[in-house]
Amino acid sequence: xxxxxxxxxxxxxxxxxxxxxxxxxxxxxxxxxxxxxxxxxxxxxxxxxxxxxxxxxxxxxxxxxxxxxxxxxxxxxxxxxxxxxxxxxxxxxxxxxxxxxxxxxxxxxxxxxxxxxxxxxxxxxxxxxxxxxxxxxxxxxxxxxxxxxxxxxxxxxxxxxxxxxxxxxxxxxxxxxxxxxxxxxxxxxxxxxxxxxxxxxxxxxxxxxxxxxxxxxxxxxxxxxxxxxxxxxxxxxxxxxxxxxxxxxxxxxxxxxxxxxxxxxxxxxxxxxxxxxxxxxxxxxxxxxxxxxxxxxxxxxxxxxxxxxxxxxxxxxxxxxxxxxxxxxxxxxxxxxxxxxxxxxxxxxxxxxxxxxxxxxxxxxxxxxxxxxxxxxxxxxxxxxxxxxxxxxxxxxxxxxxxxxxxxxxxxxxxxxxxxxxxxxxxxxxxxxxxxxxxxxxxxxxxxxxxxxxxxxxxxxxxxxxxxxxxxxxxxxxxxxxxxxxxxxxxxxxxxxxxxxxxxxxxxxxxxxxxxxxxxxxxxxxxxxxxxxxxxxxxxxxxxxxxxxxxxxxxxxxxxxxxxxxxxxxxxxxxxxxxxxxxxxxxxxxxxxxxxxxxxxxxxxxxxxxxxxxxxxxxxxxxxxxxxxxxxxxxxxxxxxxxx
Amino acid sequence: xxxxxxxxxxxxxxxxxxxxxxxxxxxxxxxxxxxxxxxxxxxxxxxxxxxxxxxxxxxxxxxxxxxxxxxxxxxxxxxxxxxxxxxxxxxxxxxxxxxxxxxxxxxxxxxxxxxxxxxxxxxxxxxxxxxxxxxxxxxxxxxxxxxxxxxxxxxxxxxxxxxxxxxxxxxxxxxxxxxxxxxxxxxxxxxxxxxxxxxxxxxxxxxxxxxxxxxxxxxxxxxxxxxxxxxxxxxxxxxxxxxxxxxxxxxxxxxxxxxxxxxxxxxxxxxxxxxxxxxxxxxxxxxxxxxxxx
Numbered sequence: 001x002x003x004x005x006x007x008x009x010x011x012x013x014x015x016x017x018x019x020x021x022x023x024x025x026x027x028x029x030x031x032x033x034x035x036x037x038x039x040x041x042x043x044x045x046x047x048x049x050x051x052x053x054x055x056x057x058x059x060x061x062x063x064x065x066x067x068x069x070x071x072x073x074x075x076x077x078x079x080x081x082x083x084x085x086x087x088x089x090x091x092x093x094x095x096x097x098x099x100x101x102x103x104x105x106x107x108x109x110x111x112x113x114x115x116x117x118x119x120x121x122x123x124x125x126x127x128x129x130x131x132x133x134x135x136x137x138x139x140x141x142x143x144x145x146x147x148x149x150x151x152x153x154x155x156x157x158x159x160x161x162x163x164x165x166x167x168x169x170x171x172x173x174x175x176x177x178x179x180x181x182x183x184x185x186x187x188x189x190x191x192x193x194x195x196x197x198x199x200x201x202x203x204x205x206x207x208x209x210x211x212x213x214x215x216x217x218x219x220x221x222x223x224x225x226x227x228x229x230x231x232x233x234x235x236x237x238x239x240x241x242x243x244x245x246x247x248x249x250x251x252x253x254x255x256x257x258x259x260x261x262x263x264x265x266x267x268x269x270x271x272x273x274x275x276x277x278x279x280x281x282x283x284x285x286x287x288x289x290x291x292x293x294x295x296x297x298x299x300x301x302x303x304x305x306x307x308x309x310x311x312x313x314x315x316x317x318x319x320x321x322x323x324x325x326x327x328x329x330x331x332x333x334x335x336x337x338x339x340x341x342x343x344x345x346x347x348x349x350x351x352x353x354x355x356x357x358x359x360x361x362x363x364x365x366x367x368x369x370x371x372x373x374x375x376x377x378x379x380x381x382x383x384x385x386x387x388x389x390x391x392x393x394x395x396x397x398x399x400x401x402x403x404x405x406x407x408x409x410x411x412x413x414x415x416x417x418x419x420x421x422x423x424x425x426x427x428x429x430x431x432x433x434x435x436x437x438x439x440x441x442x443x444x445x446x447x448x449x450x451x452x453x454x455x456x457x458x459x460x461x462x463x464x465x466x467x468x469x470x471x472x473x474x475x476x477x478x479x480x481x482x483x484x485x486x487x488x489x490x491x492x493x494x495x496x497x498x499x500x501x502x503x504x505x506x507x508x509x510x511x512x513x514x515x516x517x518x519x520x521x522x523x524x525x526x527x528x529x530x531x532x533x534x535x536x537x538x539x540x541x542x543x544x545x546x547x548x549x550x551x552x553x554x555x556x557x558x559x560x561x562x563x564x565x566x567x568x569x570x571x572x573x574x575x576x577x578x579x580x581x582x583x584x585x586x587x588x589x590x591x592x593x594x595x596x597x598x599x600x601x602x603x604x605x606x607x608x609x610x611x612x613x614x615x616x617x618x619x620x621x622x623x624x625x626x627x628x629x630x631x632x633x634x635x636x637x638x639x640x641x642x643x644x
Numbered sequence: 645x646x647x648x649x650x651x652x653x654x655x656x657x658x659x660x661x662x663x664x665x666x667x668x669x670x671x672x673x674x675x676x677x678x679x680x681x682x683x684x685x686x687x688x689x690x691x692x693x694x695x696x697x698x699x700x701x702x703x704x705x706x707x708x709x710x711x712x713x714x715x716x717x718x719x720x721x722x723x724x725x726x727x728x729x730x731x732x733x734x735x736x737x738x739x740x741x742x743x744x745x746x747x748x749x750x751x752x753x754x755x756x757x758x759x760x761x762x763x764x765x766x767x768x769x770x771x772x773x774x775x776x777x778x779x780x781x782x783x784x785x786x787x788x789x790x791x792x793x794x795x796x797x798x799x800x801x802x803x804x805x806x807x808x809x810x811x812x813x814x815x816x817x818x819x820x821x822x823x824x825x826x827x828x829x830x831x832x833x834x835x836x837x838x839x840x841x842x843x844x845x846x847x848x849x850x851x852x853x854x855x856x857x858x859x860x861x862x863x864x865x866x867x868x869x870x871x872x873x874x875x876x877x878x879x880x881x882x883x884x885x886x887x888x889x890x891x892x893x894x895x896x897x898x899x900x901x902x903x904x905x906x907x908x909x910x911x912x913x914x915x916x917x918x919x920x921x922x923x924x925x926x927x928x929x930x931x932x933x934x935x936x937x938x
Contacts, residue, residue: 012734012755013755013757013772015757016757046755134759134770136769136770136786136788136798137788137798138729138786138798139798140728140796140797140798141794141795141796141797148770149729149731149786151731168731179734179738179753180738180748180749180753181749184735235754235756236754266778268778284778286752287752287753287754288749288751288752291750291752293750295750295751295777296750296751296752296777298777299751299752299776299777299778299779299812300777300778302779302812302815302817303777303778303779304778305817306713306714306817309713309714310712310714310715313712332905
C-alpha cells in the first residue's frame with residue numbers, strides 16, 4: 001500500500017530570506033531517513049514549512065537476519081535451547097561453515113517497522129535540526145530552539161496522524177489559515193491540504209505567489225528587482241500588489257535617494273516610464289486580498305510622503321555646507337581605533353592614488369570621497385555612502401571625473417556589481433580598499449573562518465577585479481608592502497577570481513601564477529593564452545616534458561648559470577634541439593610549440609641527460625635549464641596536470 | 645475621532661483585561677520603555693508577570709526643534725510585558741489593534757524581521773517590526789537575555805509607538821496636529837518641550853558638567869554594587885533599585901552627550917561598556933535577591 005505523507009511546521013513569521021535554505025535543509029533531513037517514496041514537494045510561506053511526499057509504504061519491507069547458534073559439535077541441549085529461543089525446532093536449523101568451523105544457524109524474518117512509527121520517532125529531531133542562522137527559545141530556559149515559536153504541527157501519513165509532541169505542541173491534522181482572512185483551525189488531509197489552505201487565503205506555492213505578484217503588476221512598468229520580489233514572495237501568504245502615487249515635486253530629489261527610500265525602507269517597487277525615467281508612482285505588495293476602500297494605498301502613500309519629506313529636508317540641509325568644507329569634520333569620525341580618523345584615511349588614500357599614477361582630478365576625488373560621511377542624508381541612508389557624495393559633488397560643480405569617481409568608489413560591492421566607470425574612480429576605489437586592507441592587516445584585524453567584520457575579502461576581491469577588468473597594470477605585490485599574510489590573502493583571492501569567477505582550470509591558474517602574479521593584467525593575458533593553447537595536440541605532452549625537465553634539474557641540484565657550449569653537444573637529437581631552440585627563442589610559445597615538441601620528445605627518447613662525462617652532463621643540464629627558463633615566463637608548465 | 649488619550653485608555657484597558665498590571669511611567673529619564681525596572685528587572689527570574697505602561701522615551705539626538713512632523717526628542721511608548729508569553733500572543737496583539745478601531749480586514753499587516761538589541765543593557769531579543777500599511781507601529785520582541793542573563797521565562801514585549809499609531813488613526817501628517825484631547829492638539833501640549841530640549845541638547849548643554857554628572861552617577865552605582873553582599877542575610881534590604889536609577893541617569897547623560905557631539909566613535913564603545921557593566925551588575929544582584937524569596 002502506498003501512502004501520501006503531509007508534514008507542516010506551523011511557525012510565527014519566519015524571516016523571509018531564511019525560508020528557501022530552511023526548506024532545502026528539511027528536504028535533506030527527510031531523505032536521510034531513507035523511507036522509500038515516489039516524489040517529494042517542498043513549500044513554504046512565512047508561517048509554515050511544508051513537506052509533502054507521495055508513495056510511502058505503510059511499513060518498511062521485511063528483512064532477514066542470520067542468527068548464528070552453537071557449534072555443530074555442541075551438546076544437543078545447547079542446540080535445542082538455541083532452536084527454542086528462535087521459536088523453531090532443531091530440525092529447522094541450518095548449518096553454516098565459518099572460519100571457526102561448522103555452526104548451527106537460523107534465518108530469522110524481521111518484520112518491517114511501521115512507517116508511521118519511524119516518522120513519529122524521527123520528526124521531532126528533524127524539526128530541531130533544520131539550520132537557521134539565528135534561533136530563539138520560547139518555552140523557557142533550556143527549551144527547544146527554533147527560528148520562531150512553533151504553534152502547530154500537521155503530520156499525517158494517509159489519513160492517520162503521525163503522533164508526536166514538540167515544545168508542548170502535539171502533531172495533528174489541523175492547520176491554520178491566513179491570519180486575518182482565514183480560520184484559525186482547519187482540518188486537512190494530505191490530499192486536500194493545498195486546496196483547504198487556498199480556501200483560507202493561503203497560497204502555498206511560492207511560484208504561484210510570485211506569479212500572482214507579477215500578474216498584478218503586469219499593467220505597469222516596475223523597475224525589475226528580483227531580490228525584492230523574492231522578499232515579498234516570502235513575506236506574504238496571499239500577496240496582492242497595489243499601485244500608489246506620490247507628489248511629482250519629489251522627483252526633484254535624486255533618483256538614487258527616492259529608489260533607496262522605496263526599495264530598502266518600504267519594500268516598494270519603483271515605477272518608470274518607457275525611457276527608464278522614474279514616475280511618481282510605486283507598487284507595494286499587500287498580504288491581503290483587496291483594498292476596496294483604498295485604505296492601504298493611502299496609508300502607504302502617507303508613509304512614503306513622510307519619508308520623502310525627511311529625505312528632502314536632509315538633502316537641503318546638507319547643501320548648506322560644501323563637501324570640501326566638511327573635510328575637517330572627518331577628524332572626528334573614527335575609521336578604526338588604531339588606524340585613526342577618516343581624515344587620516346583620506347590623507348593615506350590621496351597618497352595611494354598618486355602612487356597608482358592618479359592625475360590631480362583623481363587625487364581631488366580621493367580628497368572629497370569620504371566627506372559625505374558627515375551629511376545627514378548618509379547618516380539616514382548609510383547604504384548611499386559614496387553615491388550621496390558624488391551627487392553633492394555634482395550639485396556643487398565638481399568636474400564629471402571627480403563626482404563620478406566619488407559616486408563609484410565603493411564599487412564593486414559584490415562579484416556581480418560593476419567596477420567604477422572611469423580610471424579616476426577605479427584609482428580611488430583601489431586606494432580606499434588597499435588602505436583598509438593594509439591597515440587592518442597591520443593591526444592584526446585579519447579575517448578568520450566566517451568572521452570578516454571589515455569585509456576584507458570583499459575589498460580584496462574588489463581590488464583584484466578592478467586591476468584585471470580595469471586593465472590597471474601596476475605591481476600589486478609592491479602595493480602590499482611585503483606583508484606576508486596580506487600577500488597570502490591576496491593570492492587566495494586572485495586564485496578564486498580566475499578559477500571560480502572566470503572559469504579557468506585550477507592547474508592553469510597555478511601554472512600561470514607560478515610564473516608571477518604581481519601584474520594581474522599580464523596574468524590574465526597569460527591565462528588566456530594557456531586556455532587557447534591547452535586543446536592543441538602538442539600542449540599536454542610538452543607540459544609533461546617540462547615537468548620531467550624540472551624534476552631532472554631538481555634531482556641534479558642544478559640551479560642554472562652559464563651558457564650552452566656548442567662543441568659539447570652531441571650531433572643528432574641534442575644538437576637539433578639546441579639549434580631549434582636557438583631559432584625559436586624569443587618567439588611566443590603558440591607559434592613554436594609544434595616545432596619544439598618533436599625535438600624535445602626525440603631528445604628524451606635518445607639522449608641520456610645523466611652522461612658519464614661531467615662536462616657533457618653539465619652542458620645538457622644547462623640546455624634544459626635554458627629551455628625551461630625561456631618558456632616559463634608565461635607559466636610554469638610543470639604545474640599542468642596531464643593524463644600521461 | 646478617537647483622541648490620543650482615548651486610544652491610550654483603550655489599550656491600557658485592553659491589556660488590563662488580559663491580566664496586566666497598569667503602571668504609571670517611570671520617573672527617571674529613559675531612552676525606551678524597556679529600560680524601566682518594570683521591564684528590565686521584572687523579566688529576570690522565574691516569577692510570571694504582566695504589566696503595561698506608557699513611557700515617555702527620550703532620544704536627545706532625534707530632537708528637531710519641533711520642526712519635523714515625524715521626529716521627536718521625546719515620544720510615548722506603550723510598553724506591554726507578558727511573562728511568560730502566551731501561545732496566542734500574536735492573536736492577542738492583533739485584537740488590540742482591532743480594539744482601537746483598526747479593521748484588519750481593511751488594512752495590511754506584515755511582521756518583518758527585526759531583532760532588538762541594547763548593548764548598554766546587555767539585553768537582546770528576537771522579533772519583528774509590525775508594519776501597518778507600510779508604517780512601523782509596534783516592535784514585537786521575545787526577550788532572550790537581559791543584563792547578560794539568560795531569561796528563565798521568555799516574555800513577549802510589545803512596544804507601541806503611540807504618536808505614529810494615533811497619527812495613523814487620525815489621518816494626520818504631522819504629530820503636532822494629533823488631537824490629544826478634544827479640542828487640544830499634541831503641539832499645544834508638547835511643542836515647547838521639543839523646542840527647548842533641542843536647544844539644550846544640541847546647543848547649550850555644558851559638556852564638562854554632563855561628564856561630571858555622568859561620573860558622579862556612575863560612581864554612586866558602582867559604590868553600591870561593590871557593597872552588595874550575596875551572603876548577607878539582610879540582602880533583600882539592599883538598595884539595588886536605587887543603584888539602577890543611577891545607571892539610568894548615566895544612560896540618559898550618555899545620550900545627551902552623544903547628541904551634543906561630545907563622544908567620538910572610539911569613545912562610544914568604551915562608555916557603552918561602562919554603563920553595561922553597571923546594568924549587568926544590577927541585574928545580577930536583583931536575581932540574587934529574588935533567590936531569598938524562592
